[in-house]
Amino acid sequence: MANEWERSSAVPVVPPVRPRKLAKVPFVELADGRLQGVVSSGSDIARVYVSSIAAKTHGFSCSTNNNRPCGGLRGRPCKHLDSLMDEAVLQYGGDRVVRYLHLDVEPAGATGRQLMAALRGTQVSTPAATVFSRFLHHLAYLELPGSNEPIPELHWFPSSVAVS
């Protein structure tokens, strides 16, 4: 079977993310060696928090997109980081999050809260600008025009419910 998988042109490599409500945490990603994302402020619709947790070291950070430190961070994760983790579990499944961050937890059925409790890191400063610009880049896709000309390369990318 492994051989057949390796000889296949159309095998799925990245499982599609699961649908989730985006109002509170519009952006979550496992990238650049971090779980990182953007959390909308509950009180000011123009303000967002940029939160991240590093893989392996579990160093965490949270600040506004203008680099003002989050008031909720006092040597331990704030509620924005809690939300980030909850949504990451919804989006990717606990399995992928545990593997990416190298958390020492039984992944089956793990909740965001359990994963937060397994963090061993301390507060670090991560430049919010990097993550925020990735979010803006992400949003910019929605501003690109569509096309009515065929993209034959997409035969390699079937839409699929089943990922083996």
Added chain:
Amino acid sequence: MQGTQLKALQENDSGITGALDLIAGFDDALVHGFARLGEERASALAALAAAMAVTPLGERVGEAVEKVSAGSIADEHLMALAGARAALFGAVHDALLSLLDEATGRRRALWAAPAGAVATEHPNLLAGSRSWLRELAIAGWRGVDHDLVSGAAQTLQAVLAEPALRRLAVLLDGLAAELRAASPISTMERLPVRRWADLWTRALLLSQPGAAARPEPEPVSGRLLILGVDVHEHATVIQLQVHGILESSGDPRLVRASVSAPKVDTIVGLAVWQLLQQHKVLLHALARHTSLKLTEMPLLPGGDLIWDDDKARPDGEADPFVTARLVLPNASAPAVSPLQRHPAGIAEPVLLEGYTATDVSVNVSGTELTVAAGRLPLCGPLTRELVAASTACIGLLRWDAGRWLIQPLAVQATTKKAQVNVHNGDWAQGPTDLKAVKTEAKALDAVSVLRERAGRLLRT
């Protein structure tokens, strides 16, 4: 399509095994990187060069293998190697397609369009893309890490912003996302060896000046009878490819209409229809099973309509199964554009009837055919359960990993003693199923939240 026709298709391999072995040798070199070829992989490349020797590419491929084996890896050498791999797969594609045409009795047009003019647009963007692909080839998949993947970001962003390079952009973005998700690849247990070599090769071909140039379309008018819709997607794009039959002057002919939209990974499932709402006439025809009257719609020589909603209007009701039974057997197929000759692009509409099915295969009078279960889209009502309960389907014949597959686009199935017809495009105007309506609310919410965030944050 009859069981005997399927049997004839599956029993003949037309000598493609030898070509696939040569391709596997090249793909293995990409796994470990051209900087670390070693004796065994160098001799696999030499075999590739020997096989190409009598072709017009022969000399260039021979020289490329020599230089690359000696450690000099230039753009032109990689291009020659990619060309050799593409030519081999082109030959495999042609052999498979002629088997299929023979088994189904399908007539196919010959490619007659003139080669596009040599274009010189966007030299820097194409050079940037080639340079990243070269780094990948030197490092090999095993040597790819976060830095190498991130190295593509700037080029990618610039390529994405250029509509003329959309095909390349979509491909590079898809490949980069897979490499990012898999990094560090050195520790991966197994690699999608064939797939990544396919994507790398096609990307390098599309990074040549003029590769994206398309031949001139001709305007066509007549009635379009829809067979079904195939859905393609990765994190940042969704494409609908509608297969249908155009009745105009002359024989009915198979055509496709493709519309696509950029998206992000969190817009999945039912939400994707929302992104394609500007093609209302097309979506309406999919959801309501109507034919369309086309007036002066541009058609490319490869059988692709350049869709324009203003040049189509709804016609009468037209059951795709009736179309497949009565019109499909006499429809002729378009020629395949030379650069698109790869087995992964084979997607030929067929009708299968009177079979028994499981969720992994159908049995047509004693001949088994595997179901492409990985191609049932997230945004439609077609499920593996429905396929297992079906006795007839309109599907696309595909070929992957050495075997033929059927990808259902629509099935006739018996559930709870009632017979139902279920099509991929049934939810094009919103779900018709109560459970799906709830899921849709969540999906639509995703699109509006992100549009609101984009409106507020991108312009401040």
